[in-house]
Amino acid sequence: MLTGISWMADAMEMMILSILAPQLHCEWRLPSWEVAFITSVVFIGMMLSSSLWGNISDKYGRRVGLILCMVWTLYYGLLSAFAPVYGWILILRGLVGFGLGGAPQSVTLYSEFLPSKSRGISIMLIEVFWALGAVFEVLLAMLVMPTLGWRWLLAFSTAPVVVFTALCFWLPESARYDVLAGNSDKALATLKRIAADNGTEMPKGRLIADRQDERGKIKDLLxxxxxxxxxxxxxxxxxxxxxxxxxxxxxxxxxxxxxxCGVNTARAKVEPSCSLECSYLTFDDYKDLLWTTLAEFPGLLVTLWAMDCIGRRKSMVMCFVAFSVCILPLYACIGRTALTVFIFIARAFITGGWQAAYVYTPEVYPTVIRAVGIGTSSGFARVGALLTPFVAQVLLRSSVYLTLSVYCACSLLAAVAAWALPIETAGRALQESSQLNNNNQDTNTSSPQKASQASYGSQNGQSQGP
Incomplete structure (x- = not known):
């Protein structure tokens, strides 16, 4: 629940960017490139911090890293509601992004408690919190923006982080991490607590693992x-x-x-003659935005089905190709209803592709570099996210068709990369450190996963690693 709440907070802070940009464009009379930079600066902060939070989580614990990044996000998220001028909103939203760079570590922590047979579906279920966060942000904007304005929206959007901060004392550390860090007693206490919560007994055996002091090094990813x-x-x-x-x-x-066609017709009017012309989001805009945001739920369901049937890699390929296909009708002058439908379907598939990547990434790396693996991947995601406003909000003013072509090509490139991945992780147990040491440590390393899931059966004698 707590890792899901942190994921919900991340989604709300991301979704608010598409709502905040048009409002500040009008209220502060900003040109389009400055509007785009409000979005990009958040992702710059995330890009700079993603690897750092991953390194902290691998060295000092998943729980420590996640709590620190959420407290950071709460502090600067509240401060950004009081930003008096454009320069301050850039600084404060950039610092919010710096904190959000650690949000993916919630997936690292969560995945290390899951058995291999249900890990895919369980990680996909936590992604429901992302979809809930995005939908909740749009609903919140529909209520707050017409009356209280964007400052109150920024303040109210920190609600999930407030809840997380208030309850984080309950959050357990990953037993896998504690074992590799040499804290076997803490790992055992965590597993006993889980067994008690599940109303079961601990399986027989004892935890044995070699301490790993060299953790969280980016060079190990290469x-x-x-x-x-x-x-x-x-x-x-x-x-x-x-x-x-x-x-x-x-x-x-x-x-x-x-x-x-409306973009094409208004293009010459909006930018060349006066870059400060703008229009506020209307109730109909919020309503259609809500409908397209709801697409994340069927996207999760489709991807969940696909991962069980065809595996992680092919699921990503399917989603990326389907996204590109859904973009093609947008080249025509379709009406608003058809536009909403195709954006809905495209959003469902691109959401599914990303969630499949979130399932695949922690599965493919061993525990000693899992957090930094997710952190660096998230960092590259933020590079893409900080560049995209200059395409979606700036290049769009010059060429709608070039803008759509860029997104189609990028998605197809991702499909090729997913197809070329050398490892399929469906049904594969999480690795510990044996992959890096190239020895047989896994024969004397117990599996916290087995110990934490007493329902999988007791073992006589010593527990063995996955």
Missing amino acids: TPEYRKTTILLWLIWFSNAFAYYGLVLLTTELFQAGDI
């Missing part, structure tokens, strides 16, 4: 064993974030114009 996987994952995460956030920003831009 060893011969993981180099190809790492580079392809960085490309997938970059492309996915570029396309996902691009579609979110395009949605408000296209809805304000009415359709593609």
